[in-house]
Amino acid sequence: MERVRELSEQRGARDVSELPKAHLHLHFTGSMRPATLLELADKYGVRLPDALTEALLGGEPPRLRATDERGWFRFQRLYDAARACLREPEDIRRLVREAAEEDIRDGSRWLEIQVDPTSYAPRLGGLIPALEIILDAVDSARRETGLHMRVLVAANRMKHPLDARTLARLAVRYADRGVVGFGLSNDERRGMARDFDRAFAIAREGGLLSAPHGGELNGPPSVRDCLDDLHANRLGHGVRAAEDPRLLHRLAERGVTCEVCPASNVALGVYEKPEDVPLRTLYEAGVPMALGADDPLLFGSRLAAQYEIARRHHGFTDEELAELARQSVRGSAAPQDVRAGLLADIDAWLAAPPSGAPGRTPLPASRL
Known part of the structure; x- marks a missing residue:
């Protein structure tokens, strides 16, 4: 974060960590601080993979490439090792509180954290207790930090579609406790989107947003499947839509927000360099975007x-960054009054002089 501030100050530009924004693509275990993971691994005697331990101790993300199944398996192995260190309700509360603190430092005012509670159920007493512990932790973090947080329950493509239906019903049941959406994660090359259409229908009928992953490891057909079969309101990633101008037009026309995670795309080998991520292509086509950090634990960078x-x-430009922040707010599940306050604060950020400029005044307190 200090590096982000330094770069902004060197250019005389506004500090992006002060730009109010919504964070719509953050995975639960992947939000963990590296120091927290190392501490919990030591506490429970969990032997982390050497590649993960060395990367965390060295302050650099592990080297990953998931464009083939072997690479994705390695990524999942590291993720699963980290998840194995979350064993008690207090670990869940700590993770959520620290994720909120990190988001606040990056200017996030609304966070939708994504979780598959079945992954934590064996150690937390079952599926329902696991989700309730997570929701209680989110509620506590919201009170303690002031950050508005909600939960997006995600099914796993690697599991049976009937499991996804169970999760969808559970997500709808807890909509009044802070669940706002339903997703589909893991390797999009496995399992057809239409296999999960009934689960997403249950979620939609229950008033939840549809936000499946698509268009990251697979190309435009994956995006079309999410639109046609799962009626996506948002897309986790969606960047490969840039390869199809007609699909870009469709996304723009429908106002489907793509949760684009540039650092993640590069870390996983979807694109070779940051400049290869098609941010400009999507932006200029009018496709709404919400920039996200995905899994900071493994990719090494957070929201700002x-x-x-x-x-x-x-x-x-700062004007375009402000518009990206507005798009993140419009794509969120935030109620209208919260959106209005956030949009006004984004305008205030843009109206303030850049860092170091005469007459610069602090950003006004959030209206949230």
Whole structure:
């Protein structure tokens, strides 16, 4: 984060960590601080993979490439090792509180954290207790930090579609406790989107947003499947839609928000360099975007750094960064009064002089 501030100050640009924004693509275990993971692994005697331990101790993310199944398996192995260190309700509360603290530092005012509660159920007393512990932790973090947090329950493509239906019903049941959406994660090359259409229908009928992953490891057909079969309101990633101009037009026309995670795309080998991520292509086609950090634990950067990538590698001006922040708010499940306050604060960020400029005044307190 200090590096983000330094880059902004060097250019006389506004600090992106002060830009109010919504964070719509953050996975639960992947939000953990590296120091927290190392501490919990030591506490429970969990032997982390050497590649993960060495990366965390060295302050650098592990080397990953998931464009083939072997690479994805390695990524999942590291993720599963980290998840194995979350064993008690207090671990869940700590993770959520720290994720909220990190988001606040990056200017996030609304966070929708994504979780598959079946992954934590064996150690937390079952599926329902696991989700209730997570929701209680989110509620506590919201009170303690002031950050508005909600939960997106995600099914796993690697599991049976009937499991997804169970999760969808559970998500709807807890909509009044902070569940706002239903997703589908893991390797999009496995399992057809239409296999999960009934689960997403249950979620939609229960008033939840549809936000499946698509268009990251697979190309435009994956995006079309999410639109046609799962009636996606948002897309986790969606960047490969840039390869099909007609699909871009369709996304723009429907106002489907793509949760774009630039650092993640590069870390997993979807694109070779930050400048290869098609941020400009999507933006200029009118496709709404919500920049996200995905899994900071494994990819090494959090929310504000994604905006810095847009600035540094794609030439986004402060006006365009502010518009990206607005798009993140419009794509969120935030109620209208919260959206209005956030949009007003984004305008205030843009109206303030850049860092170091005469007469610069602090950003007004959030209206949230």
